[in-house]
Amino acid sequence: GENVEQHPSTLSVQEGDSAVIKCTYSDSASNYFPWYKQELGKRPQLIIDIRSNVGEKKDQRIAVTLNKTAKHFSLHITETQPEDSAVYFCAALNAGNMLTFGGGTRLMVKP
């Protein structure tokens, strides 16, 4: 089955700096890659996603890149703010519509 690895597990940045989180996946048939932000005790919230026919997607301060050949995708947050502090999860959706999550990254943005 699919295996999704996510790094780093924790990331501390200064307000205004950029943050990058990287994920790799194993199933070359996976075709959809969402990123979720989860605050303590709450449901994961979709923040951005990318499909396998696209290499990059941007939404304001958030961007995601996908390298299908290398089977990795990354989340980029620019101009970080304290409210960006949360746990971020990458995920990969395989051909059977099964979503596999990465291990999560705890992002801390210091004011």
Add this chain to the structure above:
Amino acid sequence: GAVVSQHPSRVICKSGTSVKIECRSLDFQATTMFWYRQFPKKSLMLMATSNEGSKATYEQGVEKDKFLINHASLTLSTLTVTSAHPEDSSFYICSALTGGNYGYTFGSGTRLTVV
């Protein structure tokens, strides 16, 4: 947009009792519902996949007799934790495929504490 309502949000129960968690799709038909478990500071782990009108498919290592899943209608799926033990204490969350465009919608989660 698609909304999944999950109840209860928090529940405390005694060891040996059973707890039912409900997930309802409010404005769409959820033919497939996924149930996840999340331990503190850990990722979401898929427990089982339920399809309306058929038996749930459980992931390896998940006891189907302990975690009973029922998906009797297109808008309701339930997870019952039977004979709960303290090690069952966790955050349980459901997610439904909203159809088209790979949409996934999560419930708000249930924090179960077994004492």
